[in-house]
Amino acid sequence: MQHSVKMAAENLDFYYGRFRALESINLEIPERQVSALIGPSGCGKSTFLRCLNRMNDLIPGTRTEGAVLLDGVKVNVPSLDVVELRRKVGMVFQKPNPFPKTIFENVAYGLRVGGVSDRNFISSQVEKSLIAAGLFTEVKDRLHDSALGLSGGQQQRLCIARAVALEPEVLLMDEPASALDPIATQKIEELIAELKRNYTIVIVTHSMQQAARVSDRTAFFYMGQLVEVGPTEGIFTRPAKQQTEDYVTGRFG
């Protein structure tokens, strides 16, 4: 099956002040596939992820060159509506960060902020999102309890529900399971496999096994450069570049 390109980076450079954190990245993100970004700490994975929905804009002194495209349209132009971009390109962070509100309100939050007031729509959307995040059966009897009473894994799935409620097209996940225990991690990984039917997913992970398990394509970053990208199976059975080989086999000195 051929997947069309949902997002792409073209000759993308990214600077924190004078420090160039990304160097001419060319990378296509296929639609309804899971793309994993791997590489040693500090190689630019999170920076790249944040370029995709312009979260880096929030950091002063940063600068982007080249292009980030969504459905072929350049998104790193000043005229673009960033709020609309972030609605289409949602994000889930490393540490679950629910608001100190009820479970229901956490999921409804984005809708309310976006100006939705139809109560029936909101509650059906909350339920749908909790189902999509694999959390509904666990919380349906305590939707109006505080989200802070949930376990770490449940909180992370709540954050996924919160992102999903806005009906994004792309979901960015930055080490979404790194703060979770193995069982909660497994649930997130199962969830990713479900979500890719409807969403394009980009996941940063420091666990290569996780990249191997959940992704269709894997991109290996090293020192701000994209070293190699390809089908995940190829990266983990016969990578083309020696650097990739050394990294995935744990031979990095």
Next chain:
Amino acid sequence: METRAHFHAELEALKGRVTALCGLVEDSRQGAVAAYLGRDLGMAKQVIEADRVINQQTCDIDDACLKLLALEQPVALDLRRIVGYARAVINLERLADEAVNIAEGALAGAGLPGDCDGTLQRLSEHVAAMYALAARSFVGDDVDAAMEVCRLDEQARELAVAAMRCITQSLSQCQASPEDGVRAILACRSFERMAAHAANIAEILVFIVKGVVLSQKCQPR
């Protein structure tokens, strides 16, 4: 990302065991030739005796491969190496089985007089060269040597056909007893199988180093 020094040391040790097994199998191969063509019955018994050790080593290496696969979840070159070793030891073990078959033939009776032993001699020398090269390619991760083994396999088949033609001819001219003739044909078949196992080992080495699976005519599949 931490390096995996401990795991890589285990892989290195595994390679040492495969290398040692290559040596045992070479002893058996040489012994079988001496037993059959040199009529050395003591050697024949030694080859048969040695097979137990080879079988045991094969099982042990196979277990070690399985353990590393399960516990270390290797990828890329490490993965191909372990899978390759597990496949290679099967071929080594079978190559040694053929040596046993030849040795048993030697115990059962003499070879054929004259020309036919000459053709078998040429076949066995070709197999010796193929196996030596295969083992060397394996120990040294030498893809060029492995490709050469793969190419030599075609010639092994031709030499086997020539030897069998010689044997059937001498049978039809009543120059050999049916028993001796059949034994010679079986020996011929065993040498040909040895060549095929050597070629398989070489192909496995190419898979390990390059991640490419070879097929007919040594081309990537």
